[in-house]
Amino acid sequence: MPTKLVVDCSTGVTTEVELTAEEIAQREADAAAFAEAEAQRLADEQAKAAAKQAAQDKLKALGLTDIEVAALVGA
Amino acid sequence: MALTYVAIATTTVGSGGTTEIEFTNIPQTYTDLLVYLSIRTEDTGAYNGATKMTFNNNSNAVYSFRRLLGNGSAASSSSGSSQTFIRVSNNAPTTSDTASTFSNSMLYIPNYTGTTAKSTSEDNVSESNTTTAYAQLVAGLWNPATQAAITSIKFTRETLNISQYSTATLYGIKNS
Numbered sequence: 001m002p003t004k005l006v007v008d009c010s011t012g013v014t015t016e017v018e019l020t021a022e023e024i025a026q027r028e029a030d031a032a033a034f035a036e037a038e039a040q041r042l043a044d045e046q047a048k049a050a051a052k053q054a055a056q057d058k059l060k061a062l063g064l065t066d067i068e069v070a071a072l073v074g075a
Numbered sequence: 076m077a078l079t080y081v082a083i084a085t086t087t088v089g090s091g092g093t094t095e096i097e098f099t100n101i102p103q104t105y106t107d108l109l110v111y112l113s114i115r116t117e118d119t120g121a122y123n124g125a126t127k128m129t130f131n132n133n134s135n136a137v138y139s140f141r142r143l144l145g146n147g148s149a150a151s152s153s154s155g156s157s158q159t160f161i162r163v164s165n166n167a168p169t170t171s172d173t174a175s176t177f178s179n180s181m182l183y184i185p186n187y188t189g190t191t192a193k194s195t196s197e198d199n200v201s202e203s204n205t206t207t208a209y210a211q212l213v214a215g216l217w218n219p220a221t222q223a224a225i226t227s228i229k230f231t232r233e234t235l236n237i238s239q240y241s242t243a244t245l246y247g248i249k250n251s
Contacts (some may be wrong), residue, residue, distance in 0.1 A: 002236075005093045007086045009245065010100040014086045019094060027094060027231075034124050034233045 002027070077251060081105070085244035092117050092236035097229040097241045103188045105247030110182040112230065115238040118169040124233030126167065127160035128182070130193065130217050130225045134159050137219045144211040161215035163230070166201045173204040192218035196233065225244040 001018045003021070008015070052073060059069045086096060101108070114126055129138070136157040143152050144165070155162075167178035178201035187193060195215040202208050217225075230243060 002094045003091075004095040004097065005086055005088065007098045007243075007245075008100050009084045009102060012084050014084075018229045023094075024099070031234050034145070038124070044187055057102065 077249065078177055079249045079251070080109075081247045081249075083245045083247050085242065088220070088237055088239050088241040090239050092238050095229055095231040096228060096237065096241075098243070098245050099124070099227045101187075101226050101228065101245070102132055102247065103224055103226075105188075105210040106186070106250040107248040108187045108225070108228075109246040109248055110180075110184070110228065111242075111244045112164055112175045112180040112182060113242045114164045114167045114180070114230075115177045115241055116167045116169050116232055116234075117236040117238050118232070118234050119171050124165075126164040126237075127196070127229075127233055128163045128215070128230045129160045129229045131219075131223060131227055131247050132229065133217070135219065138213045138215065138217055140213055142211055142213045142225075144209065145151075146206070146209050160231075160238035161195060161213070161217070161247055162214075163197050163213060164201070165211060165213075166209040168201060168203045175240075176203045178202075179207075184225065184228075189224065190222045192216055192222065193225060 001019050002024065003016045006015045006017050056069050056073060059072065060066070083102065084098060088096070096181070100174065103104050118124070138158040138161050139154070139156040140158065140161050141152070141154040142162070142165070163182060164178045164180050168176045171172040180197050180201060183196050184193060191215070195217070197211070197213040197215070199213065200208065200210045228245070
């Protein structure tokens with residue numbers, strides 16, 4: 001059973017308390033939400049990187065040098 | 076000379092880790108609060124989420140933050156509003172990182188007994204003894220519908236447990 005630490009500042013005593021069923025359910029929901037958000041963040045990052053590379057390739061196809069492309073897009 | 080910097084309570088995570096650390100019954104006799112947090116996690120992987128900080132068991136969407144992050148090779152920033160927590164101790168070392176390395180934070184919470192919105196500031200470095208070491212500054216705000224003094228502070232991982240030997244210490248700061 002997962003536990004949490006509760007530190008009572010009025011006594012200085014730390015107590016290890018088992019999570020309730022509701023707390024466990026909330027924790028599982030939070031973890032699932034995080035996994036979904038993290039997957040979306042990674043997908044967004046990959047899409048952004050792919051778009052940047054495509055833009056650089058198009059600029060080079062127009063005749064720009066690597067230095068000129070880097071000056072424009074910061075890469 | 077009056078004591079202006081007092082250790083109120085401290086805890087160290089034991090074997091098996093823990094899902095959260097909560098300071099309760101915080102005395103209302105100080106001007107500000109200061110928390111030193113040293114966290115390692117039982118997560119795996121390169122990015123493992125943050126530690127969630129909430130006040131008074133309030134997990135409503137009444138928190139916001141602004142963050143400045145550097146990792147040794149790049150800098151970035153982010154912000155969020157209508158959050159259900161303030162992100163702290165981001166990028167803490169995981170089971171994939173060098174053993175016995177931790178993410179260390181200093182969290183300052185001024186005017187915690189007041190009845191206005193509560194601001195927070197975090198100064199954090201996650202040392203993993205590798206070429207990438209995260210350093211960040213985070214400004215947070217707790218702005219609940221009904222303002223209240225802070226009587227409890229909870230730290231919960233976004234994913235898996237806080238590891239053994241992680242510590243949290245709460246200090247009270249007085250202005251006189």
